[in-house]
Amino acid sequence: SDLPFTPFPLVNTIIATGDNADPLSQTFSDTVFAIEKPFVPTTTTLDISWKVQTDSFTVSGTDTTWFAEEDETYSYNITVRNTGTLTATNVLLRDVLPDSVLNAGDTLSFAIGDLLPSASETVTVNPTVVSDLPFAPFPLVNTIITTGDNADPLSQTFSDTVFAIEKPFVPTTTTLDISWKVQTDSFTVSGTDTTWFAEEDETYSYEITIRNTGTLTATNVQLRDILPDSVLNAGDTLSFAIGDLLPSASSTISVNPTVVSDLPFAPFPLVNTIIATGDNADPLTQTFTDTVFAIEKPFGPTDIIVITTVSTDTFIVDNGDTTWFAFPGDSVCFKITVRNNGPEIASNVILTNFLPDSLFGATFGSGDTLVFNFGNMPAPSDTTVEFCAVVADSLPFYPYPLDNDVILIADNGGPVTASDTVYALEPPPVLTDISVTQFVETDSFTVENSDTTWYVARGETFTYRLKVTNERDVIAEDVVLVDYFPPILSIISGSINPPFGVLNGDSIKWDLGDFSPNETRILSFDATVPTNMPQGENLLTNRVVVQATNQDPLTLANNFAEFSVLNIVPPFREGCEFFTLDFNVFEPQNGLPLGINFELEYSREATLELLDISGYRVTTLYREVFDPGINRREWDGTTENGLQVGSGTYIVTLKTFDSKLICWKKVIIRR
Incomplete structure (x- = not known):
């Protein structure tokens, strides 16, 4: 039963022998071929087929794709067929329902029983797609399993797919337009936009069309028109019952409002608000607005005039005619009267004022144009405009005409023109008062009855200071100062301040330029007293004069100034036998007195005094009768009144009462 291969030769060998056979052994062979036993089946095969039926499908070549909508019940047939030669016994069919159908995931079982060879059995299934797919298209995959006791294989599986799609939108509402x-x-057109106008008392018309732009019949359509302000019956609502409107059908309403005669302003927007409703309209309420602009009714012709007057501080009258003048910086005032003589209202009255060059105001400049809009003016009526301006500081020539021109116009009157002229005159010269004062700085002075006398010593350098002041609120032009100093003095040129002062012989000249209003400047220079000044009192007088090109001739008194200092050279005599001081530099704070030593031939009355460098007596040190021979006196650095003598250069003198002997020594006191 288990041939090594087929056909397998079965060779029989037969041998015959006999004692007296010839040959003794006779051999014969023959063959039978062994073949496999014919197959007798013990199992059968099952085949599954699937046929679906939906309302929607697509075909691509030989492939069909099936679709089922949400909530749709579709059907399919499952056929199981015995394709074997034996009867299939105890056949069972199971259908695993897909997700997203009702009873999703359930398994339907069908007991088919026995199936003869080539016999088949068909089962019909009717699943329903759920109404809320997780996504679409959603694959509904059916898995079908068949089994049989003698089926080969024991379990046969088959799957196929229907794609679930969303249910098409079925409108329940319609739209109204x-x-x-x-x-x-009256209207204006700008591009594709039209703006409509209606005058006061005008009845205009408009049509309202309501159209059903949806696919369903619009039911119970209502139209309301809210009338705008400033028409008769302003604010009222007009209601129109349209009823039902078939798809694409429309209904038109005509309205004829009338503009009131007294608009609050113009142009006034007449805004119509139109509201449409329907039981199945989406949205339930549809609103639309549009606008007509109400304008004033044009007026008939009227007579308008303009009257202009001007005023300045300067004018002349000749035979009843007035000519007006103004200086630079003066104020010029204009008064313009606009009058409507009637008989109609003057509509949109506009006054345009063309200012002349070289006039300036707080809110306008030279050559500006002023526009005044008076709106509507009843008849008769007038109105006035007043304004002032200032003449420029500088003008091209004199007299310079300042022409002020006006134009008056209204929608139903004019134009009317008027003009006024003011002549700008050359300004009178502006005068100033320039003054000069002077003072010096020296180390010595005396005061008597509020008068101060200043002293300088031989060889001393001191400072002259000159104060120049513009006493008025106007510019002092081209100021010149000349200082005539005593010819005996030596001027230190490097000390002249400002340095552009010119030293010329016995004078210094400064060209100071312009002085601002109330400006003050200080000028100075240093002078040195010669060492060979003659004995006695030498009065050194300095004279200065200042002048401006616009100097007021009535105030020349303060353009000149004199100042004197006094140089005193004592008539010292030679002949003192002996006269010395302990110190050339005396420092009283060190506690040592200043020793004064001198020798007299005989006893005589004399005075020891302390003079400053100018020869002024500071204090008397001693006044007595001194012994003949060597005398010594000491001084502690204070005056007769106990006051300390300040630092400086001083002269200690010895003088007899008959003035026959005067001796002196210079000492420097340093504190």
């Missing part, structure tokens, strides 16, 4: 068409006598 409102259009508006107006008709007035």
Whole structure:
């Protein structure tokens, strides 16, 4: 039963022998071929087929794709067929329902029983797609399993797919569209936009069209028109019952409002608000607005005039005619009267004022144009405009005409023109008062009855200071100062301040330029007293004069100044036998007195005094009768009144009462 291969030769060998056979052994062979036993089946095969039926499908070549909508119940047939030669016994069919159908995931079982060879059995299934797919298209995969006791294989599986899709939108509402068409006598067009105007008392018309732009019949359509302000019956609502409107059907309403005669302002927007409703409209309420602009009714011709007057501080009158003048910086005032003599209201009255060059105001400049809009002026009526301006500081020539021109115009009157002229005159010269004072700085002075006398010593250098002041609130032009100093003095040129002063012989000249209003400047220079000044009192007088090109001739008294200092050279005599001081530099704070030593031939009355460098007596040290021979006196650095003598250069003198002997020594006191 288990051939090594087939056909397998079965060779029989037969041998015959006999004692007296010839040959003794006779051999014979023959063959039978062994073949495999014919197959007798013990199992059968099952085949599954699937046929679906939906309302929607697509075909691509030989492939069909099936679709089922949400909530749709579709059907399919499952056929199991015995394709074997034996009867299939105890056949069972199971259908695993897909997700997203009702009873999703359940398994339907069908007991088919026995199936003869080539016999088949068909089962019909009717699943329903759920209404809320997780996504779409969603694959509904059916898995079908068949089993049989003698099926080979024991379990046969088959799957196929229907794609679940969303249910198409079925509208339950419709849409309403409102259009508006107006008709007035006046309008403007800008590109594709039209602006409509209606005058006061004008009746204009417009049509309102309501159209059903949806796919369902619009039911119980209502149209309301809210009338705008400033028409008769302003604010009222007009209601229109349209009823039902078939798809694409429309209904038109005509309205004829009248503009009131007294608009609050113009142009006044007449805004129509139109509201459409329907039981199944989406949205339930549809609103539309559009606007007509109400304008004033044009007025008939009227008579308008303009009257201009001007005023300045300077004018002349000749035979009843007035000519007006103004100086630079003066104020010029204009008064303009606009009058409507009637008989109609003057509409949109505008006054335009063309200012002349070289006039300036707080809110306008030279050559500006001023525009005044008076709106509507009843008849008769007038109104006035007043304004002032200032003449420029500088003008091209004199007299310079300042022409002020006006134009008056209204929608139903004019134009009317008027003009006024003011002549700008050359300004009178502006005068100033320039003054000069002077003072010096020296180390010595005396005061008597509020008069101060200043002293200088031989060889001393001191400072002259000159104060120049513009006493008025105007510019002092081209100021010149000349200082005539005593010819005996030596001037230190490097000390002249400002340095552009010119030293010329016995004078110094400064060209100081312009002085601002109330400006003050200080000038100075240093002078040195010669060492060979003659004995006695030498009065050194300095004279200065200042002048401006616009100097007021009535105030020349303060343009000149004199100042004197006094140089005193004592008539010292030679002949003292002996006269010395302990110190050339005396420092009283060190506690040592200043020793004064001198020798007299005989006893005589004399005075020891302390003079400053100018020869002024500071204090008397001793006044007595001194012994003949060597005398010594000491001084502690104070005056007769106990006051300390300050630092400086001083002269200690010895003088007899008959003035026949005067001796002196210089000492420097340093504190």
